[in-house]
Amino acid sequence: MTTTAPHFASRLHSPGPGSADVLTLSGVRRNYLTRGINPLTGRRGRGPGFEAVRGIDLSLGRGELFALLGTNGAGKTSTVELVQGLASPSAGSVRVFGHDPVAERAAVRHRTGVVLQNSGFPPSLTVAEMANAWHDTLSHPLPAAAMVDAVGLAHRADVEIAKLSGGERRRLDIALALMGDPDLLILDEPTTGLDPESRRTVWSLIRERVAHGTSVLLTTHYLPEAEDLADRIAIMHAGVIVTQGTLPEIVAGTPSRITFARPASLALSDLSLPGARVEASGLVTVTTTTLQDTLRRVLDWAGDTPLARLEARSASLEQVFLSIADTSAEEL
CATH class of the missing domain: 3.30.70 (Alpha-Beta Plaits)
Incomplete structure (x- = not known):
């Protein structure tokens, strides 16, 4: 797959007041309340619930790639949703560029690119139509055609999204996330379904973003991806971060x-x-x-x-x- 890499400008903004990091989580908890009979009151309503995230701390610096790994149900997705501003933590604080991503969403959203595990593209649009429509919603977009080409989809530009393979839709996901020239890139299982060549292309794009100062929060079940790309790694299990650091630091005590x-x-x-x-x-x-x-x-x-x-x-x-x-x- 031959691609043309787009030019990523270094247009990074300064972090918010008092924030040296692009992303900071301090003592963060997330509780999902249950419905039914509350065992504490005996009445119907919301019970004490399930705590998916149990007091975690992490930070992400400018131009750093941080891989958040974890077992199924570890709390990774719940954590990423808090960073995106889709919910507020039950306790603790989340700051993105020094801002609360829920209360100050307008200061955060335009500087953030997101690749979710599942996309929701209109199936009848072509690749080019979807890319152009997304381009028109962004504040500082990179050229739509260049981003489609960068992920190896230029030859599929006139194909309806419904007719793309799963891997091709994944590459379109990534093209749209990068199109906004984000300062923070959130990648939730970005290479799921990709063949090895496409995976290498995506890795190259991610490395180029990081080299130009973009901060990346990556979740992945593909451990070689974290080993190859990440500056630092954290492993979550049962709602807590069990270990975090550089790869040599994490494996240091392992025989x-x-x-x-x-x-x-x-x-x-x-x-x-x-x-x-x-x-x-x-x-x-x-x-x-x-x-x-x-x-x-x-x-x-x-x-x-x-x-x-x-x-x-x-x-x-x-x-x-x-x-x-x-x-x-x-x-x-």
């Missing part, structure tokens, strides 16, 4: 692994690996916090004997994520 098929000619009892844990069930699995030293010892032990299926893997975001996913809410 690496070495695996290999056990050679019949060698005795595991002769393998000395101080500080490491060795398990021999099928494959031999060595868990260690000192990967290079442990791997050297394994190779010295093997000598000239080939170690079939040998793999050495550094600690990964996936390991951390799965470890958090296995933690119960009561343990947090």
Whole structure:
């Protein structure tokens, strides 16, 4: 897919008064009240409800890409809705460019681009008609045709939206979000349904935006996307942020692994690996916090004997994520 990248101008505004960050969440909670018999009063009405977000803090700086990850039901979507100004927090504060995104929506909305998980395009409009209609609603739009071309849809400009594939509709979503030349870009699962080539094109556009100073809040279930793009990462589970920081900071306390098929000619009892844990069930699995030293010892032990299926893997975001996913809410 050949595309022409649009020119993104650096037209960033200053943050609101007293705000050094583009986005700040402090002690944010979000409670969904239930309907029915209130167990506290015995009367019909709203009960105490379910707390989807349980006191989180995060910030997003100018020109930074922050990936918000989480298990299903972790509270990511509820958090993103608060940032968009679709609801107010039950407690705590949300500030976008120093403004309340609900009470001061007019100061925030025109500077924000959003890609939601599901779009609601009129199916009878063509790609070009949808892009031009959206262009006319924006304060400082980039050229509609250039944005359609940037996501590889120029050859589909005269095709009705109903006839686009799911991946093509996703790319149109992204073109419209970028068309407003936003200072803050909210991407909720932006590459769902995209083929690898289209995903790389979208990643390139996102990187270009960040390079020109746009701040990006990304949610994704595709962990390599977060590893590749994010300056900082947070992982939510059961309504709280369990860990956040740079990728090296997040994986720092997670052990690496070495695996290999056990050679019949060698005795595991002769393998000395101080500080490491060795398990021999099928494959031999060595868990260690000192990967290079442990791997050297394994190779010295093997000598000239080939170690079939040998793999050495550094600690990964996936390991951390799965470890958090296995933690119960009561343990947090």
